[in-house]
Amino acid sequence: MPRYEYRCRSCGDTFELSRPMSESAAPAECPAGHADTVKLLSTVAVGGSSSAPAPSSGGGCCGGGCCG
Template identity: 65%
Template sequence: MPTYAYRCRECDTQFEQQRPMSESSAPATCPTGHDDTVKLLTTVALTGRAGGGAPAGGGCCGGACGCGG
């Protein structure tokens, strides 16, 4: 289940809630009871396999098609 970050506009508290994606737009209540909250944008880091850099050859297909680029 995804975790979403929120900030309370009344007390400036930042908090997280786990909820289904289908409820991602639903209002969240601050832990101190305030209802005026806003969902924060968060970033997710996606990584490939350990030690795996970019494919050799570069270009649109890693150099496998002979396009040179």
């Protein structure tokens, strides 16, 4: 079951809830009982692209000549 992160606008607490994807947009109450919460974006959803360089056709480090 996916975990979603929320932040309470009343007290500033950040908390996580495990819930089905079908309930991801449903309101969440913070552990202190406040109802004014907002769902946060996960780093996985925000960081969808890779910044790692593409592998070279030389076969990696040893095939690329960097292993002297």
